[in-house]
Amino acid sequence: MFRVNRQTDYAVRVVLALSKMPRGTRVPTSEIGREMLIPPSLLQRIVAELASGGFIKTQPGRDGGISLAHLPSEITLLQVVEQFEGSLVISDCILKEGDCPFESKCPVSCQWKRLNDLLRNEMERTTFEQLLEDGKQIEASMEFPASTPLKVVVSEPILSLTDSVNA
Amino acid sequence: MFRVNRQTDYAVRVVLALSKMPRGTRVPTSEIGREMLIPPSLLQRIVAELASGGFIKTQPGRDGGISLAHLPSEITLLQVVEQFEGSLVISDCILKEGDCPFESKCPVSCQWKRLNDLLRNEMERTTFEQLLEDGKQIEASMEFPASTPLKVVVSEPILSLTDSVNA
DNA sequence: TAGTTTGTCACGTCATTATATGACAAATAT
DNA sequence: ATATTTGTCATATAATGACGTGACAAACTA
Structure with a gap:
């Protein structure tokens, strides 16, 4: 139905969550998952992937x-999305195996390809560093920076980074 | 998997096929279907839709x-696509019913929305008249304008426009 | 030091649901 | 008669998620 898989969305959020943490945090x-x-x-599958x-x-x-294996600035949205969605194609030709009688002569295929490239380019330009900054801006634009943590659990030690920071 | 339904592609091709014909052709x-x-x-379902x-x-x-009920210049790609794909949303929030704790504060959702708007705008700007012209240009750019009709059936009367033209 | 415990990832299987694609048939309108 | 209209059914594929078992490495204990 023309939307990204839930799994892919999750994956992006995982990378984003890791990007938020200080370098090398484990x-x-x-x-x-809880966060x-x-x-x-x-x-499990997302992490493996x-x-x-x-x-x-x-x-x-x-x-x-x-x-995180790289800096947030080195990871693009496209990379993550393609890892999970496969090589991003809005619509390959209806007929399989290139035996479509219309082939590249078809204005419909051309349109799909054009839109496809548009998306790809845009996602390629978007790094997780940008997502981070977007997140900061969003937070900053609210009166109370973190007024209500929105049900986020506080009643337990969320992180137990003993020595992992300087590892 | 992030692609347009086959049905939608078919639908676009149906409209395009009708656009190619003289106004009011029935x-x-x-x-x-054969073409x-x-x-x-x-x-059947596509036509009904x-x-x-x-x-x-x-x-x-x-x-x-x-x-065709309208001029090709009056029909946009977006209109047809949304009729078949529903209101185009790349990724609504993971949690249903707006009870997502991150809501609009989430940079991921914002990204999806941005990409979404990009696609929408582009498709809204694309009318079937343009698709027609694209098609002509493609044909013109080949040495032999219509050298091989590419398996298109010629052995039968493709159209039987008796009185439908002046209807 | 040697062995055990514990908390973590790795991998495979299964169940459930949703969606896409398509065939078919009865009903209806001209 | 010949089209469209409408509804039902079948099938295949993919998405989502639950479980269970094993591998692994650090920490603990004797």
């Missing part, structure tokens, strides 16, 4: 977790 | 068929 995925309200079973795409580093074992 | 849907290689069962959207006029019975 957190258990369950932490991210971003992602069902654990999905999160992000790792195989080289976006994050994973560390098994006790006090393990995930951390 | 053809049976089966004719369009555009659309499975009849799907075409196009009619209910006011894009085409239908005429049941003998010598009946469908015809």
Whole structure:
């Protein structure tokens, strides 16, 4: 129906959450899941996919977790989206295998391609550093910077970064 | 998976096919189906949907068929797409019913919305008259204007416009 | 130091639901 | 008669999510 998968949206939020943290911070995925309200079973797959795409580093074992493999400024929205949606194509030709009788002569295909390129370019220009700044601006534009944490749990130690900061 | 439905693509092609014909031309849907290689069962629904959207006029019975209800210059790509894809939304908030704790404060949603608007605007600017011209340009850019009709059936009377032109 | 515990990721399977695509048939209008 | 109209059904694919088992590494304990 012309929309990005929920999984992809989740993935973007995972990367964004990691981008918010100080460089090299490592957190258990369950932490991210709680913060971003992602069902654990999905999160497993998302983390695996992000790792195989080289976006994050994973560390098994006790006090393990995930951390960002690159600077937020080095990761584009397009990269993450394509990792999860496959190579972004709004509409390949209706007929499979290039045996479409209209082929490139078809103004409809051309339109789809044009729109496709538009999206791709825009997403390629968008880094997670920008998303971070957008987030800051949004927060700043509200009277009370963080008046109500909006149900975010405070009653427990959210992060337990013992030595992971200077690792 | 982030692509337009086949049905939508078909629909666009139907409108385009009608746009190519002289104003007011009426053809049976089966004719369009053969020309555009659309499975009849799907075409039924597409035609119904196009009619209910006011894009085409239908005429049941003998010598009946469908015809364009507006000038090609008055129909935009967005109108047709939204009729079939619903109101174009790349990603509504993950949580249903607006109870997302992040809401408009979320830079991710903002991005989706931005990309969404980009697509919408572009499609709104694209009329079927433009598609027609694109098609002509494509044809003109080939050495032999219509050298090989590319498997298009010629062995039968493609159109049977008896009196439908001056209707 | 050696062994155990614990909290984490890794991977595979299954169930449920939603959607897309298409065939078919009965009804209706001209 | 010949089209459109409308509704039902079947099938395939994909998305979403739950579970369970195993691998792994750090921390703890004796």
